Amino acid sequence: MSTGIALVVDDSRVNRLVLARQLEALGLDVLEAENGIEALERLRAHPTEIDVVLLDVLMPELDGYQTLEAMKADEAIRHIPVIVVSAVEELESVVRCIELGATDYLPKPIDPAILRARINASLAAKRMHDLEQEYLDRQTALTRTIQRQKEELGRFLSPQISALISSSEGEALLSGHRRQITAVFCDLRGFTTFAEQAEPEELFGVLGAYHRLIGEAIVEHEGTLEHFAGDGVMTFFNDPVVQPDHVERAVRMALAVRERFQPLTADWRKRGYELGLGIGIAVGYATLGRIGFEGRYDYGAIGNVVIMASRLSSAAGPNQVLLTQRGVAMVEGLFEMEDVGELNLKGMTRPVPAHNVVGAAAHEPAVDGLRDDRAVADHV
């Protein structure tokens, strides 16, 4: 078995033969070069295979010094150990070679024991270097993989969550915290019937168009997508990024979704599917953070507010956007609303007062913070 590859550089065939033979006896494979130019050609052709160079100093074409200089200037081969082979009386040139970056020197005539010791030392150094390089390469590959996975992940996560993963406060937020949020739940009326009847291609086509529409609206209004579950899409605002206007953002997003949904319904109706959109919006405190298990985590919200949004969505008729009382109070004057009275929602012990958001207020407040109550009064 080969213990490595040595390159013997000497213009004397006799010297090359002797050295090659002795190296082969140590288990090395040997390449030969007659001068520096040939040596550099071989090194550049096998930059990772050659483990050690045995270099004569005095050679035609390109001598030992020039060869060393050229090697050290070449990033790909500069790490390969060089042993200068030289007569004891040429110590001066050996010193110069070591200053130029040679690793060691081997006195002529060559003593097999010294040769073995020098070669083993150089091979060990080379192996160390190779291991280091391998480690660095693996690190680089790993970093690249992580970067790529992060980007891939970014496509599954909302931009906020994606950014959160990379941020310093990310770990603290992921481990769980409590905050007031606005939860928005969208789902489709008539979807279950449609899903039972439609071909898989049609089903995924419709879902894809619907999710794309909602996805764009979420990004535009900087909402946090919690999850998709078939036709149900849960989004919330004010977390992980704090948004003082979270209720307003939620309502505007809901209105945008409803508006963009109309052309889709028309198209589907032509194809025989009757699908309507229901949206529920609730405001309240939730516990937010990482939910799940190793290998499959979600950033989720837990609390009554989430259930409330979902129930309101179920109660909403086609194209209704239902908002809880607290939400109504927080966006007073900004939207045109109609009171739908108290709703008896599944799982809720008491009836829930709610409003349907008809649209944006006819004229919005001119000065920020000043809300014109009459605008609502005019349109109710």
Added chain:
Amino acid sequence: MQEPDLPLLDEAALAELAASVGGDMAFVTELVEAYLGDAPAQVAQIHAGADAGDAASVVRPAHTLKSSSATVGAQRLAATARRLELASRNEELPGAIDALEGLDAEWQATEAALRAWMAGTTG
């Protein structure tokens, strides 16, 4: 001759060489053949450089001849080549004129001795 005491051919050096390659006499013979094939060119290059008065061009062939001669135990020729290498390196070739003049005869004697040695070992 500056080094008359040195043997023309040091058979102990050849034996050592053989031992260093595990007693592989075929290899030693191959090596000596290579030496006999290459040395005349080195001798010729030394002469050409000296005749042209170009000491620098004598250094390398003298160096190569010195080192390969030493390898095959041609001690007297190795010493002569060494003198020539040092003299040409120091630009003092005229001081080694006797070495230059004796080079051809020494080479021929070395060649004869090596051929006789090979005839003896290969039987």
